[in-house]
Amino acid sequence: MSALHVGLLLAYAAGMSAGQLLFKLAADSTFAPGGAGGVVDQALRLVVNPFFVCAMAMYFALSVMWVWILSFTPLSRAYPFVAAAFIVTPLLSHLFFKEALDLRFAAGVALIVCGLVLVVGRPA
Numbered sequence: 001m002s003a004l005h006v007g008l009l010l011a012y013a014a015g016m017s018a019g020q021l022l023f024k025l026a027a028d029s030t031f032a033p034g035g036a037g038g039v040v041d042q043a044l045r046l047v048v049n050p051f052f053v054c055a056m057a058m059y060f061a062l063s064v065m066w067v068w069i070l071s072f073t074p075l076s077r078a079y080p081f082v083a084a085a086f087i088v089t090p091l092l093s094h095l096f097f098k099e100a101l102d103l104r105f106a107a108g109v110a111l112i113v114c115g116l117v118l119v120v121g122r123p124a
Contacts, residue, residue, distance in 0.1 A: 026046065
């Protein structure tokens with residue numbers, strides 16, 4: 001797998017993580033604690049929330065990017081890179097939302113990184 005392909009796949013994973021942060025911002029700015037308002041009212045507030053709209057636009061663009069990546073990368077080699085988002089998203093949520101991370105998270109990250117190294121290093 002070329003460095004360019006790895007870079008594109010990591011950019012895709014980073015975009016997925018950014019989208020998750022936007023979804024969290026949408027949730028925090030749309031839904032009041034205690035779930036005030038009916039389901040329809042909450043859904044209407046969500047679909048006009050700028051964070052939600054940006055997240056959906058980003059995921060649409062990422063879907064187009066993913067299909068393009070799959071045009072030159074085997075799915076079996078590309079999909080494991082989605083796991084990079086499982087590393088980046090919690091790190092960003094810790095940074096932006098002060099969510100706690102612990103030693104178990106660090107151990108999980110180490111396992112994910114080992115898996116990615118194995119996938120990237122194997123012959124096509």
